[in-house]
Each structure stands twice: as structure tokens, then as C-alpha cells.
Amino acid sequence: MPKYTSMAYGSWEEMIFGTAKHPVSIGFGPVELGKKHVHPQIVPHPRPGSEATKAKILKEYQRMTEDALSHCAALGFPSIVIEFEHIYQMTSQPEWAAAIFTQAKAQMKEYYDKYGLKSALISTVADLRKPDMVNMRKCQEIDWMLETFDSTAANGADVLSIETMGGKEVFDYAIQRNDMKGIIFGIGVLSSIDMAWLWPQIVAIAEKHGITPGGDTDCARGNTAMFMAGGFTATDVPHTVAALARGCSAARSLVAYECGATGPTKDCAYEDPIIKAITGVPITMEGVASACAHAELQSNLVAAVVDLWSNEAVEYHDMFGGSSVEVFTEILGYNVAQMNAAIELGYAKELQAINVASDKYRDVHGFMLSPDNSYEIGKAIVANVDSYYLRAKAAVLKTAELIDADSKMLLTDFEKDALAKARADVEALPDNEADFVDMCLSEYSKVPGFDPTSYGF
Amino acid sequence: MPKYTSMAYGSWEEMIFGTAKHPVSIGFGPVELGKKHVHPQIVPHPRPGSEATKAKILKEYQRMTEDALSHCAALGFPSIVIEFEHIYQMTSQPEWAAAIFTQAKAQMKEYYDKYGLKSALISTVADLRKPDMVNMRKCQEIDWMLETFDSTAANGADVLSIETMGGKEVFDYAIQRNDMKGIIFGIGVLSSIDMAWLWPQIVAIAEKHGITPGGDTDCARGNTAMFMAGGFTATDVPHTVAALARGCSAARSLVAYECGATGPTKDCAYEDPIIKAITGVPITMEGVASACAHAELQSNLVAAVVDLWSNEAVEYHDMFGGSSVEVFTEILGYNVAQMNAAIELGYAKELQAINVASDKYRDVHGFMLSPDNSYEIGKAIVANVDSYYLRAKAAVLKTAELIDADSKMLLTDFEKDALAKARADVEALPDNEADFVDMCLSEYSKVPGFDPTSYGF
Amino acid sequence: MQKTVNDLTNFDPIFIRYDIKIAPKKRDAADVSTDPALQAIAKGVVEGDEDMVAEASKAAIASKGPQTVIDTLILGMAEVSKLWDDGVYYLPQVILSSDALMVGLNMAEEALGSAVVKRGTVVMHCAHGDIHDIGKNVAAALIRANGYKVIDLGSDVPEETVVQAAKDNKADLVTGTALMTTTMSAFHRVAELLTQEGINIPVVASGGAVSEEWVTSWDRGVYATFAKQGPEMAGDAAAGMSWEDMRAKWNLVV
Amino acid sequence: MQKTVNDLTNFDPIFIRYDIKIAPKKRDAADVSTDPALQAIAKGVVEGDEDMVAEASKAAIASKGPQTVIDTLILGMAEVSKLWDDGVYYLPQVILSSDALMVGLNMAEEALGSAVVKRGTVVMHCAHGDIHDIGKNVAAALIRANGYKVIDLGSDVPEETVVQAAKDNKADLVTGTALMTTTMSAFHRVAELLTQEGINIPVVASGGAVSEEWVTSWDRGVYATFAKQGPEMAGDAAAGMSWEDMRAKWNLVV
């Protein structure tokens, strides 16, 4: 697999929301990602109980889709991307998934024909492999997943994406212990290896059906760290450690694009600004509207270089203003209208500066994801092409360095100590992958369920 | 009652979000409205069933308040205003309301003491008078309302507000018939008269307790018209007629400020940009985050000159990301952070231009509420001080004229016809209030339940 | 120089005016009668012109008899419904037409000496505790204009009152409107009281707070989305359709 | 010139760093023993240093006997909990301390020739169909570190397996974690199966998807918000507190 060795952009200033170096067109219209404007992406989630029968789940998806489309027509939104993040029953039953996608695509066609509403459909297959319970390469789950990629690609999906699980067992152990070694091993090495094994298969399926291989996210690790770090009142994981884990995430999520994924990336991949700086693919981000799914400390800032703007996932239910899907379609639609209005007025850079100012110094996570710092972390990654390990380590160290160097990025004493310790720990790690892997394979044999053969060791 | 005869601002360009000619300080901190920055306002609504007992409703309000405050602390929001729009059981049981306000205020104090989180509490008493069922000046409901204003003012409320019901019976009849005469009579005359009777009493209660008399809204009429007009796929009320009704709303809501209300105004008073242009009071608006409560066609634009940014009302329930109160506090908080970041960067005018560009030509309602047009409508109002009727009529005609004059404001043929007819109808109305009132009293005697003595006729 | 919205001409990336894209062609109302005297009545209805209807009805009652006038009024109203369905008419035009129709109908009934036989009887109300009555009023106007007897109990109506009215008037259908989540549960109670009284009719529930899912979770409940569904629903109930069949027809049920 | 965040110095109107405002004063762990040999053990626990604990425990087992070592380990862990409660420690420090404690405990138990008598037995699991196990793992570590026997059934555990384990181990408490709204209903079934089996113990339910309201709507359910509540809850159950009393103590119920 070739690795990225240079940046897609000459400097961070060249990066702006709505425009990507390598645009992608999907669905009816088509929806053009990265070609100057931003588009909204709604991610609806069915209610508990609706998965009981195929008829019920189809009805649920029909309603959710109808709500999204009709609300766009009612409010004048020019385009909508709908992502179905599969529930268990969809991925494990490829024919359910096929029926759900067929139905949604027909609804989208109807709105395209009647109103000219542009739309596209993303199939995010659930990675059902739990690394401490199955062999990642040989299990029932992987068969289901590949089949469902195929069945949804054949039946209306415009984009295939996933949130892969590799390295999760080691990462979970490590994040609970502020163990940077395990974090880098889990994210930077194991997850990268898993992606390099799985992604060519996904790309092949997408190519077979002439659709788009989208992207992957470090959700299972990077977001776990970020959510555990939580807000200013939480004391589960230091925010600085979560930010370092995120640096690592970028080195790891890059593998999808090295395997042929083209974007749109996955919404919850907060590492995407770094991915965009390196690859130039259009990125999907979730920000203020993803409050429905989780709290975060950089909800405005992540709009700085976004191409597709999402809400993460909202469970279907009634609110005063309509269904939750209508409500969040509306919020996303107006967010996007604001961004596109800025673009049309020639104020994109001003709006970017505003959104960055909102959150760059709110928390270290926003700090490192601000376009300037993302760009620097990207440079550290592409300068270290020798191994997955080394580029992950470089990303972590660059992240730490940036935080340390900016006097406006305030930290509590506790966070400062955690950062210093993490940095020292990482600096002490071996200089080459083989040594590092040896060390980790022996140390993490104590992690329940960790099976090196899952990764081809 | 003196009437406003001039504008608070020299031109619309002087108007900007965050700053008002006549700032108001409320609550712990205090929260300074109109003194350069915007603040978030969350409006939580209890779940059905929680009103069953006093203990239950107290618990519900405790949770909702806690969620709002703790989320601000977790995410670093500098301030929060909480509005309780009374449910029936609060206004009709002044001692329930008192207990709820006492409890919330204590929670706010705790967060102020521990974190320095600034906060204030608004008591919006429910106007329980249904004009076709009770005498507006002599009924059980008015006694409850005045008592509850007093009990909440005495027990923690920082601001008193209300959404008064005058003229609703005639308006409802008229809006179903595109009858501009009845719309002007209901909103411009009857509702104004009702406010002029009620508001001095509210102001007196606020003064007695040393708190702030906030504002009133044309919700019962202007918002009914706007919501019935709906989106681009609705065919209930022409959008142009709803916009004309809104012009009227401004002439009517002004009465509160003439009676001594100082703002913050009511969030759902979409006429507030006009009110601000005339009076200079800080205004509360609801926009993109009020999707939880209703859809609208100007969600970004209404931020153009806002001082306090609200979500309208969200029913308490669980979402993936926490409770709905947490979710909407978060959305509001980030919206406000964006606005304040723009102010700090010196990009307030740019952000205003962006938000206006998003919606000015999306629909006539946004068009007339854009700062330039709001200012013009305000001028028409203050130029017509002779009577409530004449200024309402002037506001309507100016609104129509502005829509007609701007070639970028596209209309369907149907909307154009509706506008032309409405304009002609209004132009044909009498030149003085006495004639108009005579005409209306006789014509609307056919409206079920309309009782002129309710208005002192 | 500060740029503003005035510098823009192309808004397509920001919003699309779907209302303009889908605007139906203006269309004149079709004639419902070749007889000019009758067509004048229908025209009055179509244009929502009470005076025109009164004048034309007066003449036609004398020349053609009241029943012909009534039939014509109804044909005129049917044309109005068609125009609304096609998006040519908006609600206010329909309401004005229905006002006009009532003028003619009252005249014809007076001439007949008795009320026209109604197509059925509908008891309508807003939920106990709820004063949001616009949607109910609109639906009532439409149902009435389509030839049904409407007993409008108003708003904030106790459950017992609703059931009593259904009993007293041998109603074919009860409808309830609620805009607040705290009031809508009353409809379920109404349905149960009807069962207790042995009155086997459907309960159509509607209004902003009310969801199809909830309404179809208890016996008798049939959910309505739009006021314009009212007349056909009344027709179904008057024709003796069971609530189960009405639900199957009108609601998405799995 | 384009202005950027770098031109700003005062962020107070945009956000407030409450974490800095409320940061607790750094504080050293208090000594738990005046005996240097024992204090070394406690220090190892407090610092989460497995090697230090191993070394110090080895020496002290020989000189003071295993029970004294065990007591000291527990005192050290208590100090860790205090530091966490005060915001001085974060979760990873607690987990590392608990890892270190387990090292010493295992050595002492080996020397004793038998497992220490546990304060009670807790059966823990993630809901059937749910693989989100971090919260459960954290809670398990804390409960274990506080001297309870933990039967950790892992994730995606069928209801019957949970109940069987409770039976087999004479558990004082069952806990369940669920992060998905589609899986949490399993806890209610677990509670019912326990009742059927006549096992009268509380079911603590927790995890992102789970709400206090829902958990307190069925018998046996007690809701937990934070993992750190685990040890005290285990203590309550082991002391024989009924689920009703536990609910009253831990949950807001009206």
C-alpha cells in the first residue's frame, strides 16, 4: 500500500469549508462534495422495537426518510445526504438492508423528480467484530459485513462507509490507564493493520457497483477517548491524553484513503481536518447539530474545513416541531445555508475565523483540530512514511508539541502533568516498528481476548 | 400612554446583534443584555404527566434546570437565561409557580457560587384568557395571572413576560379568510387595547419587586399566521398575508414598551427586529434552535440583531446525547459562542450579512424582518402616532410596498395575487380609527364569542 | 466595503424556491352547469362571494326549486375542493366558499321548510384543557360544507360532554383536536367512555401534538393529518365503516 | 488583513474555562501508616505502581503477615478514592491503583493459602446485544478493588446466563450496563427472571442509554450514574439492603 508522502494543500490557509482538492459527486443531482458548497447530512436512527420485524423496520425507515426529504422541500434546502448507520439487524441480515436501501432510494428519486431536490444515500455497515471476542479476519461477522456492503451497494447506496474496530481491545485497556504505548499500539498499529486488510475489499465492492467508497473513523478509539474526557467537570480521562489519541487517529484513518476510499469521510472522524490537509478528499464532520448524540467542546470549530455537515445520529421520535429527524434536518439545513451564504458573499474566510475563534482555545481537542494545527500534524504524519507506528508516534508528538508551545492554550496543572508524562512516555518508545510491536505483543498479552492472529501476526 | 414617535437608531446599519441602545441587566452576574454580547436562553417544557402532583412537577423542573446549568458548566458557556413558560397548572396555582421558581433560583445560585456561571430566570405567565370564552378584564383567569406574576416575582423571577391573547377571536376568524380588515382589527386594535390595559399592571408588579418587566409577543396571532403559512409545500395561508400580519404585529407589540416594559422581549415575537429599531430595547429571538418547536423560513436571519438567543420550547425527554434540555442548551450555547466570537474578531457585520443572505429572499417573512426592511417598517409605525389602528395599517402597507418594490423577492403568481388583493383591501380602509372601529364592531359581531366589552367598548 | 445580500444574484446554493418550481398553473374553475342560472350559484361558491350566491340562489329557488339549488351548491363546493387539492386554491378561499355555500344552503332550507337531510352527523371538539381550536374550526367548516351535520362543542370540552353529545345526536363520528401533549390523552378516555356506553363509532384524533402512532395504539382511534381529510372521513363513518377499517384506510399501521 | 483567533486575547465572552476555575489544589496523598514498611505498600497503591507494591508487599508479608498487608492495601485504595472524589485524581490513576492493589492482594492471598473473605459478590454484565463494555469494566475494577468478588460475565450476555450466574454464586447484586436504547430492555427481563427464581436482590442498571426514570419503572431496578458509585452500592446490597431502600437512597423517585 503506498503511503501519503506530501500534503494536498500548500498551507492551512488554502483550506476552506465547501471546497476540497478532490471533489466527489454522489447520488441524484448529483450532490457535489468539495466543489465550492457544503451540504447537509442527516443520520436518523430507528426507535427501539422497530427492529422487531422486517415490515416494522421498513416502515420506520420510510417515515424517517420521508421526514427528511419533505422537510427539505418545505424549507427550500437544495440538497440532502442521508446516512443509514446500520443497526445490528441490518448488517446481519443483508436482505433487510437491501430492502431498506431500495425503499429509501425510491423516495429520494420521487423528490428529485418532483422538486429537483438533490440527494444521496450512505450505507455505513456496522462493524460487528468485537476484537476480544472474534477473530477479526475469520468470523461470521465479517461475512455478514461484506455481504451487506454488497447488498446495499446493489440496492441504492451511493457511498459505502464503516467504523472499524481493530485494536479496540488494547486501546480500551490503555485508555483507562493513560497508557500512551497501548494507545499508539491499538490505534496506530493494530487498527491501521486491520483497515489495510479490510478496506481493499470494501473498495472492490464499491467499484464493482460503480459507487463511492467513502471512509472510516477512529470512533471506536479516538471518540471513546474524547467522550470519556468529556466536559470541564469530568474526571475520567485527561483532555490532553484524548487530544494525543486523536493525533494518532489521523495517522490511522488515513489508511482508508490509501486503500482507495475517496471520501466523503465519516462524520464522527474528528481527525478529518488532518485527513483533508493530507489527502484533499471532501470531509464529513459533525458539530453543533450532533448535540443530539453527544456533547463536545469544539462544535463550531469543526465546521472550519467541512464539506458535508452531519448530526451524528438522532433517534426517531416526536418533538413539538415535528419528528426529531425533521428537527435536525432543519438545524443542519440552516447551518449549511449559513456556510454557503458566507461562500457566496466572499466571507468564507471570515466565517472560518469566527468558528475557529469560538473553540480553538476552549479545549485541547479543538485546538489541535483547528486548521493551522491540523495542517502541522498532517505534515508530521507524511514526513514519517516508514511505518504505521512511526507516523502515529510522530502525530502524537507533534500534537503534544503544539499544545506546549501555545501560551494561549491554557491547561490545569493536572492536564499539564498528564501531557508532560504522556509526552515523555512516547519519546521513550522504540525507534522502529518491529521493536515496538515485539514489546507490545508481550506486554498486551495480558489484555483479555487480545489475539495477535487477528492482525496477521 | 405616550407613543413612540421616533426611531432608536439613525439607520439600520447601526443595528447589530449583541448591542442594544438600552441595555438591561438581569440575574446573577448579572447577565447584561444588549451590552455587546449575546446570551443563550433555554426554554424547557415539562413532560406530560409531570403536572400530576406538586412533588412531580417540582422534580421535573429541578432536573430540567440542573441539566441546563450543568451542561453550561461542562462546556464552558459563560451565561444562561432560563425561561419558564408556565403550563396551565403553574399560572392557575400561584403557589406551585412560587415553589418552582424558588427551587430554580437556588440551583442557579449554586452554579453562580461554584463556577461563576451567570444566569437569570424569566417567568412567562400563561395568558389563560380565551377571548371568545371569558371577559378579558373580569374573569378568574386574570386574577390567577396577576397573582402568579406576583408570586413568581417574589420568588426568584428576574423578568416578567407574557403572550397576551387580545383580539385572537377576531383574528382567527379573519386569518382563515385572508381578511386583512379583521387581521388589522384583531392585532392592531383589539390586541393593542388589551395590552394597554394589562401591561401597566404587570409593570407595577415588576417594579414592586424590583425586577424587570420583559415583553410580549404577537404569538397568538402573528405566529399563528406564520405557522399556518408554513413551508413551500403548504397551502393554508398565503405567505404574503402572513408577512402583512407580521407588520401589524410590530405596531401591536410596541404597546408593551410604551407601558414600561424594557425587554428582554419575548423570544417568539418575530416582530422584534422592528421593535428594536424603534425602541432600542434588547430583544430575544428564536431561530435555528427553535426547530424543536416549529419550522420556519428565516432561522438564520433572525439572529441579525438579536441580544438573547432562544429555542422557543423543548419538551423534556432523553436523547442519545443527554436530555433534550442538555441538547438544546448546547446548540444555543455554540450558536451564541459563534456570535460572540464574531463580535470579538470585529466580524459582527460580516456575520450579520451572512445570516441575512441566508434567508432574506427565502421567504417574505424573512424579507420583511431583515434589518433594512424592519427599519423601514418601524419608520412607518412611528410616523403614524394618531392611533393604534393607523400605525398598524401603515405597517401593513409599508410591508406590502417593500415586498412589491424588491425584484429579488420572488413570489408565485398566487402569492402575488394574494398580496395585491390584500394591499388593495387595506388601502380601501377608513382613514380614522373611529370609523374603522365602528365598521369592525358591526361586521365582526358575527364572530362567535366576540365581546366588545372585553376591550372597553 | 462591507458586502451584503444585495451583492448576490444567485441564491441556488443557499436555498431553492420549491414553491415557485412546483407552482401549479393557474386554472379557472370548471363550470358545473350549462344552465346560466345555476352556474351563477356555483360561481358564487367558487369565488366565495356570499352576495352572488344569495342573489343567484334566490332566483333559482323560485325558478328551479330548492333541491336543485342545493345540488348546485354542492357541485360548486366539489370544484373548490378540487382546486384546493391541486394547489390552485389556498385554505382561505375554501373557507370563504364554505361561508358562501352556507348562505345558499340556509336559503334553500328555509324554502324547503326543513333542513336538508344530512349525509351524517359528526361531533367535534378540542380536548379538555386545550384551547387551540383553529384546526378544528377549519375541519368543521369543510365537513359542514360537504353536507354533514356538525355538532361543534368548542374547545376545552370535558370527555363526558363529548360522549353525551355523541349519544344525544346519534353521531356517526367523534373528532377531537389537541395541540398539547398534556391534553391529548383525553381522546383515549373519550374512546373508552364510548365503549362503556356501547357506542361503536370511530374517534378521529388530530392536531399538532397528536401522533399517528399514539392514536393507533388504542381502540377506536383513527389519526387525521389534514383538515381536508375530514369530509371523506365523515363519509366513511356515515357509510358505516368500522374504526378498524377506517384505520387501515387512513393510517400507516404495521 | 484577515483577522484570526490569534488577534484575540480575551475569550471570556466566548467561553469560560471552568475546569481551571474549579481546579482543586494539588494535594499529596495522606499517609495511611506510620510504619514505613506498610506505608511503602500504600504508597505503591496510591501511585499505581505495581512494582513498588510487589516489592513492599513481599517484605511485609514476611514481617507482618498477609492480613496486615491486605488491610494496608485497602487503606491505600481508600485514599485513592478520596483523591478521585476531590478531583485531584482522574480515572486512569484509580485504575492503575486498582491494578497495583490486585498485585499485592494476589500475593497476600497466596501467602494466606486461601482467598480473602470478600465483602460480597457482584455479578456484572453488558446487556444482551450490547458490546459497549468500558463503563462496566471501570465499575468492575472499582468494585473489585474495594474488596468484593466480581463475576464479570463480559458483554452481550443472555439474560438467562446472568440469572444463572447470580444463582450459582449466591450474588448479592446483579449489575447491567447498556449503551443502546435497543438493548437496555434486557435488564427488565433479568429482574423478572430473578423474581421467578425467587432471588430477591437488586439489579443496578447503568450506561449511556439507560435513564433513571426507566430503571425505576420496574421492580428491582436501581439506577447508577457513575462507576464510582459501584463500591458503595455493592456494600449496600451485601449488607442486605432491599432494592426498594437502595432505590430510595440512590435515585430521585417521586
Ligand code: B12
Ligand atoms: C396558535 C397557537 C396558540 C394560540 C391558540 C389559538 C387558537 N384558538 O387555536 C394561543 C396563543 C392561544 C396558544 C396558547 C397556548 N399555547 Co399554543 N400554539 C399555537 C401555534 C403557534 C399554532 C397552532 C395552530 O393553530 N396551528 C395551525 C392549525 C391549523 O393546526 P392544527 O390545529 O394542528 O390542525 C391541523 C391538523 O391537525 C388537522 N386537524 C385538526 N383538527 C382536526 C380535526 C379533524 C376532524 C381533521 C380531519 C383534521 C384536523 O388539520 C389542520 C391542518 O390541515 C402552535 C405552534 C405549533 N408549532 O403548532 C403553538 C403550540 C401548540 N402552543 C403551545 C403551548 C405550550 C401553548 C400554551 C400552553 C402557552 C402558554 N404557556 O400559555 C397556551 C395554551 C393554553 C391552553 N390551556 O391551552 C405548544 C404546545 C406544546 C405541547 N405540545 O404541549 C406549541 C406546540 C408551541 C410550542 N412549540 O411550544 N397557542
Ligand code: B12
Ligand atoms: C465507544 C463507543 C463504541 C465502541 C464501544 C467499545 C466498547 N468496548 O465499549 C464501539 C466503536 C465498538 C461502538 C460500537 C457501536 N456503537 Co457505540 N458508542 C461509543 C461511544 C462513543 C462511547 C461509549 C463509552 O464508552 N462511554 C464511556 C463509558 C465509561 O460510559 P458508560 O459505559 O456509560 O459508563 C458510565 C456509566 O454508565 C457508569 N456505569 C456503566 N456501567 C456501570 C455499572 C455499574 C455497576 C455502575 C455503578 C456504573 C456503571 O459508569 C460510567 C461513568 O462513570 C458512545 C457515544 C456516547 N455518547 O456515549 C457510542 C454509542 C453508545 N454507540 C452507539 C451505536 C449506535 C453503536 C453501534 C450500533 C454503531 C454501529 N452502527 O455499528 C455499535 C454497537 C454494536 C453493538 N452490537 O453493540 C450509539 C448508541 C445509540 C443508542 N442509544 O442506541 C451511541 C450513543 C453513539 C450515538 N450517539 O449514536 N460504540
Ligand code: SF4
Ligand atoms: S460515536 Fe457514532 S459514529 Fe462512533 S461508533 Fe458511535 S455511533 Fe458510530
Ligand code: SF4
Ligand atoms: S408559539 Fe410558542 S411562544 Fe407562542 S403561544 Fe405558542 S408556545 Fe407560546
Ligand SMILES: [Zn+2]
Ligand atoms: Zn462514529
Ligand SMILES: [Zn+2]
Ligand atoms: Zn456517525
Ligand SMILES: [Zn+2]
Ligand atoms: Zn414563545
